[in-house]
Amino acid sequence: MKFSKLFSFLLCLFSLTGCIGSMNPTGGNSAPNYPYFITTEPLIVKKILVPKGTKLTYEGQFFKEGEQDKMMSEGKLNTIDLPTGETIDWGGVPVTSIAKFFNSEMRGFTVYADFDVLAKDKKTKFSELWQSCSNDIGIIVRNIDDWSFNTKNISDVDDCSVLYQRYFKEDSSQQAFLDNIYAELMKIGSK
Numbered sequence: 001m002k003f004s005k006l007f008s009f010l011l012c013l014f015s016l017t018g019c020i021g022s023m024n025p026t027g028g029n030s031a032p033n034y035p036y037f038i039t040t041e042p043l044i045v046k047k048i049l050v051p052k053g054t055k056l057t058y059e060g061q062f063f064k065e066g067e068q069d070k071m072m073s074e075g076k077l078n079t080i081d082l083p084t085g086e087t088i089d090w091g092g093v094p095v096t097s098i099a100k101f102f103n104s105e106m107r108g109f110t111v112y113a114d115f116d117v118l119a120k121d122k123k124t125k126f127s128e129l130w131q132s133c134s135n136d137i138g139i140i141v142r143n144i145d146d147w148s149f150n151t152k153n154i155s156d157v158d159d160c161s162v163l164y165q166r167y168f169k170e171d172s173s174q175q176a177f178l179d180n181i182y183a184e185l186m187k188i189g190s191k
Contacts, residue, residue: 033065034057034059034065034078035064035066035072036055036056036066037055037068037071037072038055038067039053039054040052043071045080045147046098046147046148047146047148047150048098048147050080050088051083051088052083053082053086054082054083056072056079056081057077057078058072058073058076059078077100078099078100079097080147082096082097089149090148090149091149091185092127093113093118093127093130094115094117095111096112096113098112106140107141107144108138108144108158109139109141109144110136110137110138111137112135113127113130113135113136115127115131118131125184129180130181133177134163136161137157137181138157139156140154140157141155156178156182157178157185160177160178160181164177
């Protein structure tokens with residue numbers, strides 16, 4: 001009887017220390033060391049051509065931390081970060097990174113723009129609306145495996161920074177702005 005109580009106590013103690021250690025393995029307020037891969041050549045990822053040097057960050061996985069020597073499953077991809085100073089065109093807007101929504105129940109991602117490198121002659125109503133609220137825009141998609149500017153896959157604009165959010169359904173001005181930016185996004189895709 002004493003042995004089983006001691007065993008239960010030790011098991012509980014080890015479980016607790018394991019949880020505490022995994023909650024903050026490095027001490028302090030550092031971020032988790034998610035697995036990532038740096039592309040060694042231009043590749044198609046989530047239906048987007050990304051340049052060499054792009055950082056692909058994945059969901060946390062057992063025994064996988066930090067830099068990996070090969071790409072992991074696209075299904076586990078959380079973020080595409082382009083090399084510093086490089087952008088890709090996403091709906092006519094220069095983009096530096098794309099990140100899957102944190103809430104796994106939402107099918108979409110956030111796109112981050114660098115409006116400082118958008119040429120004046122390339123501006124559109126869509127890019128102007130996007131820039132007016134922030135550099136990030138939330139996109140809802142039908143197929144989460146496609147992060148490209150594919151208007152057949154894009155079903156809505158969920159947010160534009162914290163200023164405009166579909167979550168606030170009763171706020172007609174927020175909804176109207178998001179409806180407008182979505183309509184302009186669709187016009188870009190039809191050109």
